[in-house]
Amino acid sequence: MNNILYIVIPCYNEEEVxxxxxxxxKVKMNSLIEKRKISPESRVVMVNDGSKDKTWPIISALHEEDLLFSGINLSRNRGHQNALLAGLMTVKDLADAVxxxxxxxxDDINAIDEMVDKFLDGCDIVYGVRSKRTTDSFFKRFTAESFYRLMNAMGANTVFNHADYRLMSKRALEGLAQFKEVNLFLRGIVPMIGYRTDTVTYERSERFAGESKYPLKKMVAFAMEGITSLSVKPIRLITGLGFVVFMVSIIMLIYIFVRFCMGATVAGWASVAVSVWAIGGLMLLSIGVVGEYIGKIxxxxxxxxxxxxxxxxNESHEKGGEEK
Structure with a gap:
C-alpha cells in the first residue's frame, strides 16, 4: 500500500505566488502518484496565517477545483512557525509523511522526489539543505549564513543552511507533538526529536513573486527567539562577563592602592567616568537578557x-474551531 504524503505550506499574503x-x-504530486511512490490520498495543505489579501479565497477555490488541495484557515495571524505547526499537527494523523x-x-520542489526516496528507505526526518544561495544578494546571503552560525554558537542545534523545508514521518511528528512550548523555533526543536535523519541538497531559487516575509528586522527577532527558546548560553555569557569585569575591578583596586602607597595621585576623572558608563551599560544589557528569559517563562x-x-x-475531514 502506497504511503500518504501531505505537503504543508504556511501562507501569509501570498496571493501573487x-x-x-x-x-x-500538482504536477509534482501527480508524477509521484503515477510512479506509485505515494498514495492518491496524498494532499497539499495550505495554511492561511491571517492573510489580509486574497490568499484564503484562492486556497478555497483551489480546493473546490481539485481535492488534491486542502486548506487550513487560522482564526488570526499567529506567525510563520505557529502556522507551520498548525498544519503539521492537523495532518499528522492523516498522513504517513509530511x-x-x-x-x-x-525551495526546489524537485527535491521532494529524493526526500520521498529517503523516507521509503527508512529515514524519519529528511532536511532540505541549500547548497548555493547565488540568487541572494551579498547582504542577504551574509546575514542568513551569519544567522545559522550565531544560532549554533549560542547552543541551538540547527542544520546549517536549512530553513523549514523538510520531510517528517508520522512517528517524528508524534515526537514533535510532545514539545509543548509556546515560544516556537522548529529549526532547533526538530533536531531534538532524534530518529534516523538525512539531508537533500538543492539550489535556492529567486522568489517567484511578492516580497520576502523575513526582512532584516524579522530575521534578528527570529534569531533572538531561537536563541532564548533553546539555550541558556546568553545568561552564562553574562555570568562570565560579570566575572571578567569583577576581576578587572580587583586589578584596578590593587593598581590604585600601589599608586597611593607610592605617593602618586590618581589623575583625572576620565577613567572613573568610563568605568561607570561601561558597568552601567553591562548591567542594562544583563537585565535585558534576563528579562527576555523571564518574559518567556x-x-x-x-x-x-x-x-x-x-x-x-480536506474532503471528508471537514473541521472547525479546533484549538491546539
Missing part, C-alpha cells in the same frame, strides 16, 4: 493555545 505554486505542486515548505518557490506559564483553527478544508 499561490496559483503558480499550486500548478507546480513535507513542510514555503509558498515562494525558492511568563508566556509559557499561561499555556495559551499556539493557534486556533477556524476552518479545515
Amino acid at each position: 499561490l496559483p503558480e505554486t499550486a500548478k507546480r505542486l 513535507i513542510s515548505m514555503d509558498a515562494d518557490l525558492q 511568563y508566556l509559557e506559564s499561561k499555556a495559551r493555545p499556539r493557534f486556533i483553527i477556524e476552518q479545515f478544508l
